[in-house]
Amino acid sequence: MGAYTAQARGVALGILEYRVNVLLGIVATLMQLVALLAVWQVLLADSPVQGFTWPQMQAYLLVTFACGALVSTNSDFRMAFRIQSGLVALDLVKPVDYQRSRFAEALGGLWLEVVLILIVVTSAAALLGGLTVPAGPALALFAISMLLVVPLKFLIVYVGTLACFWTQSYMGVQWARIAVMSLLSGALIPLAYLPGWLGTIAQWSPFAGLTSTPALIYIGRVGFGDGMMLVAVELGWVIVLWFGARLLWRAAVRQLTVNGG
Amino acid sequence: MRIYCRLLGAHLRALLEYEADFWILAAATVLMQVVNIVFLAALFAKVPSLNGWTFWAVVMMFGAVALAEGVGSLFFEGMWRLAWQINMGELDYFLVRPYPVVLQSSSALIGINGLSNIVVGGAMIGAAIAHSEIAWSPWRVAVGVLLLISAIVIKLSINLATNSVSFWLSSPSPIFAFAVHQVGDLARFPLSIYPAALKAGLGIVLPFAFVSFFPVAYLLDEGSNRWIGLLTPLVAVYCAAVALTVFKRGLRRYESAGN
Numbered sequence: 001m002g003a004y005t006a007q008a009r010g011v012a013l014g015i016l017e018y019r020v021n022v023l024l025g026i027v028a029t030l031m032q033l034v035a036l037l038a039v040w041q042v043l044l045a046d047s048p049v050q051g052f053t054w055p056q057m058q059a060y061l062l063v064t065f066a067c068g069a070l071v072s073t074n075s076d077f078r079m080a081f082r083i084q085s086g087l088v089a090l091d092l093v094k095p096v097d098y099q100r101s102r103f104a105e106a107l108g109g110l111w112l113e114v115v116l117i118l119i120v121v122t123s124a125a126a127l128l129g130g131l132t133v134p135a136g137p138a139l140a141l142f143a144i145s146m147l148l149v150v151p152l153k154f155l156i157v158y159v160g161t162l163a164c165f166w167t168q169s170y171m172g173v174q175w176a177r178i179a180v181m182s183l184l185s186g187a188l189i190p191l192a193y194l195p196g197w198l199g200t201i202a203q204w205s206p207f208a209g210l211t212s213t214p215a216l217i218y219i220g221r222v223g224f225g226d227g228m229m230l231v232a233v234e235l236g237w238v239i240v241l242w243f244g245a246r247l248l249w250r251a252a253v254r255q256l257t258v259n260g261g
Numbered sequence: 262m263r264i265y266c267r268l269l270g271a272h273l274r275a276l277l278e279y280e281a282d283f284w285i286l287a288a289a290t291v292l293m294q295v296v297n298i299v300f301l302a303a304l305f306a307k308v309p310s311l312n313g314w315t316f317w318a319v320v321m322m323f324g325a326v327a328l329a330e331g332v333g334s335l336f337f338e339g340m341w342r343l344a345w346q347i348n349m350g351e352l353d354y355f356l357v358r359p360y361p362v363v364l365q366s367s368s369a370l371i372g373i374n375g376l377s378n379i380v381v382g383g384a385m386i387g388a389a390i391a392h393s394e395i396a397w398s399p400w401r402v403a404v405g406v407l408l409l410i411s412a413i414v415i416k417l418s419i420n421l422a423t424n425s426v427s428f429w430l431s432s433p434s435p436i437f438a439f440a441v442h443q444v445g446d447l448a449r450f451p452l453s454i455y456p457a458a459l460k461a462g463l464g465i466v467l468p469f470a471f472v473s474f475f476p477v478a479y480l481l482d483e484g485s486n487r488w489i490g491l492l493t494p495l496v497a498v499y500c501a502a503v504a505l506t507v508f509k510r511g512l513r514r515y516e517s518a519g520n
Contacts (some may be wrong), residue, residue, distance in 0.1 A: 172285035
């Protein structure tokens with residue numbers, strides 16, 4: 001365990017070197033927040049649409065921003081580079097578990113993301129004139145679901161990056177993942193707005209846990225019972241993906257060819 | 262022009278070596294636009310219009326941004342490498358060749374995702390035009406084409422100007438340009454929904470609104486102040502001049518990498 005803590009600490013200390021990159025990673029998410037706030041303010045000015053009121057949508061979008069900014073330090077790029085260049089061979093001989101190492105690194109970068117999220121969310125809440133905080137049980141459920149976003153998002157990105165063992169470039173895979181994630185997680189638009197069949201697929205997919213679940217719990221759109229169910233689904237996907245990723249890793253390493261040099 | 266095509270052609274051939282990747286990239290770009298369309302369709306299924314703008318008008322704005330971005334990726338992707346070229350001293354090679362440095366830099370890379378963005382963006386604009394009631398006349402067609410070209414020039418100029426900032430910042434990656442590019446995504450929505458400060462920012466400081474909103478508003482003959490769309494060519498000339506000046510000023514500061 002000590003090895004992983006050390007790795008996490010290493011990233012936590014080193015991340016300030018890349019503070020501009022971290023900021024940059026958040027600019028895209030921030031711009032989406034600005035655009036969607038403007039869109040919904042216009043649409044919800046007079047009456048709620050599909051049961052969402054303007055204050056609810058504000059909170060939804062702020063939670064969306066927080067979820068988007070979590071685990072966004074682009075360590076996947078480094079991993080993709082190491083796989084494609086063959087440097088991953090060095091990782092294979094290290095006496096640590098590859099998946100746990102990457103997770104430890106993701107956890108290390110978390111603190112800076114949380115700081116940035118708090119800055120943006122508090123200033124946005126101040127600009128928008130306050131934010132309602134849900135009551136005790138819902139708040140606790142929201143916190144659990146936000147905590148689960150961290151491993152869930154890490155795993156989805158990790159599994160996507162493992163595709164680099166089969167492809168030559170990472171960009172296409174990354175873009176496709178981002179596109180699917182933004183739609184099926186409810187980050188672009190709440191899942192309730194999607195056509196019924198697509199909404200149902202999205203709701204049971206691993207992506208819903210990335211945004212929709214914590215956001216709906218926060219704004220009180222789902223009650224405590226339904227919220228518990230959604231969080232259980234989120235947790236289920238974390239477990240499935242954690243072990244699924246191990247199987248995928250095993251298959252990937254088996255067909256890895258690294259040129260000498 | 263001929264040389265430029267040959268430079269790009271070389272990169273294209275290199276790229277096609279990895280055919281599977283080519284298709285993954287193309288499919289991913291299309292998927293991103295499909296997601297945008299699904300988002301807009303889902304939104305407008307529940308509301309009739311966004312601040313007076315219909316589904317098709319907004320699709321046209323999204324399409325214009327995608328098309329301009331596509332042209333940038335396919336023909337001028339090298340601009341995004343400028344920071345790296347400066348940092349690594351790669352501009353040395355360009356400086357001794359008898360061909361404009363800015364063109365050598367911008368043709369140093371080809372972004373094949375641009376092709377699918379051009380196709381999908383064009384299709385979005387086409388579909389939007391088919392669903393709108395524009396009274397077409399030869400004059401209107403000519404203006405439409407002129408506005409489209411101007412919009413693309415503006416996007417390219419902003420890319421060039423912001424990437425040229427790398428002459429002053431010593432970072433090997435175009436962080437500033439990338440951040441500005443993200444701001445440009447705001448212009449996919451009608452400018453009228455934003456607060457005044459953002460309107461001024463996107464209309465004047467970084468005229469992204471002239472890539473999509475103003476030309477579309479003029480063409481569809483909708484919204485207040487639709488005449489502003491006619492200024493697009495002037496804005497394009499201004500942006501191109503500023504971008505080239507920034508690049509030249511920057512180039513004068515360039516002092517290789519020292520090896």
